[in-house]
Amino acid sequence: MEFITNNLPQTLMILGVLALIIEVAVLGMSTFILLFLGISLFATGLMMNFTLLEDSLTTALWSNTLITAACAVLLWKPLKRMQDNVDNKEVKSDFAELDFVLTSDVNELGISTYSYSGVSWKLKSQQPLSAGTHVKVVKKEVGVMWVAVV
Incomplete structure (x- = not known):
């Protein structure tokens, strides 16, 4: 636990990238929750790395909560529209x-x-x-x- 708290920005960025990889590669963008969380974790880690945010677990929790909620509000409808856009052309083979x-x-x-x-x-x-x-x-x-x- 001490290792994580001493390297919190890097840990958050790694977790963010892992969440994005799982969302895109494994789940195929079928759920957006890991996408929003991955963006949030990476952004929080980046801001902590550049000392825009305090390097603490409490700051990380609140920052991720707010950024995840903001991503969900801003990106939900455009991503849902993109997901509903299905090509029904018959495949020729x-x-x-x-x-x-x-x-x-x-x-x-x-x-x-x-x-x-x-x-x-x-x-x-x-x-x-x-x-x-x-x-x-x-x-x-x-x-x-x-x-x-x-």
């Missing part, structure tokens, strides 16, 4: 260009399956297709291939 001949009938229910790359995929189609029809994958979902006549 070579996988979507797959074509094959059906071994069983296919409809919207997804009863038929097709084994591809070691995975058994459900097959679905907008219109009923009979076995022996040459089809192409037009859309993919989790565990499902949507097919249409070539």
Whole structure:
């Protein structure tokens, strides 16, 4: 504990950087709490390092409380807006260009399956297709291939 209090500014900056790394790398900016806390810890340590704030645990506590609250008030809405901005474009890949001949009938229910790359995929189609029809994958979902006549 004595080591931490003797090196409080450096300890706070290290903790701040660790909180930011965890927020960005591990949590993927899904929660903003560690982001605000990381900014606060780093800023407090920096201000203590340049003697703008007194080097004490009480000052560190109050400074982090105020800076975290200020970051939350100022940054919450812009960050939330950024997080809600989702790109819904369908991803194009070579996988979507797959074509094959059906071994069983296919409809919207997804009863038929097709084994591809070691995975058994459900097959679905907008219109009923009979076995022996040459089809192409037009859309993919989790565990499902949507097919249409070539």
